[in-house]
Amino acid sequence: MSGPLVAAFDVTRRFGHFTAVDGVSMEVNPGEVVGLLGANGAGKTTLMRLLLGLLAPTEGDTRLMGGVPDRETRAKVGYVPQGLGLYADLTVTENLAFMAGAYGVPPAKVPVELAAYADALVGAIPLGAQRRLAFTCALQHDPPLLMLDEPTSGVEALARAELWDTVHAQAAQGVGVLVTTHYMQEAQQCDRLLLMSDSRLVGSGSEQDVIGDTTAVEVVCDDWAGAFAALEAAGEAVTLAGRSVRVADGDPDAIRRALEMAGVDPEVRAVPATLEERMTVLARSAATSR
Numbered sequence: 001m002s003g004p005l006v007a008a009f010d011v012t013r014r015f016g017h018f019t020a021v022d023g024v025s026m027e028v029n030p031g032e033v034v035g036l037l038g039a040n041g042a043g044k045t046t047l048m049r050l051l052l053g054l055l056a057p058t059e060g061d062t063r064l065m066g067g068v069p070d071r072e073t074r075a076k077v078g079y080v081p082q083g084l085g086l087y088a089d090l091t092v093t094e095n096l097a098f099m100a101g102a103y104g105v106p107p108a109k110v111p112v113e114l115a116a117y118a119d120a121l122v123g124a125i126p127l128g129a130q131r132r133l134a135f136t137c138a139l140q141h142d143p144p145l146l147m148l149d150e151p152t153s154g155v156e157a158l159a160r161a162e163l164w165d166t167v168h169a170q171a172a173q174g175v176g177v178l179v180t181t182h183y184m185q186e187a188q189q190c191d192r193l194l195l196m197s198d199s200r201l202v203g204s205g206s207e208q209d210v211i212g213d214t215t216a217v218e219v220v221c222d223d224w225a226g227a228f229a230a231l232e233a234a235g236e237a238v239t240l241a242g243r244s245v246r247v248a249d250g251d252p253d254a255i256r257r258a259l260e261m262a263g264v265d266p267e268v269r270a271v272p273a274t275l276e277e278r279m280t281v282l283a284r285s286a287a288t289s290r
Helices: 044-052 092-103 112-117 127-139 157-172 207-211 224-233 252-261 275-288
Strands: 006-015 018-028 033-037 059-064 077-080 145-149 176-181 192-197 200-205 215-220 238-241 244-248 267-272
Touching (some): 018 044, 018 059, 018 200, 033 157, 044 059, 044 145, 044 176, 112 127, 127 145, 127 157, 157 176, 192 207, 200 207, 200 275, 207 275, 215 224, 215 252, 224 238, 224 244, 224 252, 244 275, 252 267
Parallel strands (some): 033 176, 033 192, 077 145
Antiparallel strands (some): 006 018, 006 059, 192 200, 215 267, 238 244
């Protein structure tokens, strides 16, 4: 289809006095992988459920496959929820058959890497195998859109890489992909990023677009633990990379003075920020603007 596969237009969702999604607009087009990033509670899963029509917006509008999200348009989506959507008391083969029946297509063959578990109950197989199965179930009906909510959470590095190979193979065939993740390395696999914080969309674009000219301050010293503690006590957005202490969007002179007052002799320099540090800056800005 031409145009976005899924889109939100100034969408808000409230639960009583709590606002889970606040005025978010976004879209996913054919053949692109869009990463939806944010901390737990940022609103990512609620937004995904709104896009699928599993929740109704309090304000705003959503479109799925060019129409109102409903059973017909959802049938064109491959969805992997956080809980995977599998049946623990069915075998791998039975899960594939059941999911295929729901879409009215023949069941897929059990993938080679799951062959040893074909007749095992899903609740008894490793998490990585469960996630591989969830992907296979979601792809059985050749959907033009994949929506993946934390699809690699809890999976070891090699299995994550294999799942991302599947994502890129689908995108190369024109499938649009919306994926949430906590792993910053996985964000680099996306064509475009959407950053959510405290229910709002606070940044979008490529990784470099999102980072922009944001910098961080890197502190190198023998007493890295003391430097970390002093800056944390001063309320700085401090992180540790190896034994280098980093402060997102920090003032080098102010940080040097704070460390010297704490008896730490530092080497302080401004460096380009990482994506995670930019997210920290955006999250702080969003929180203070409320």
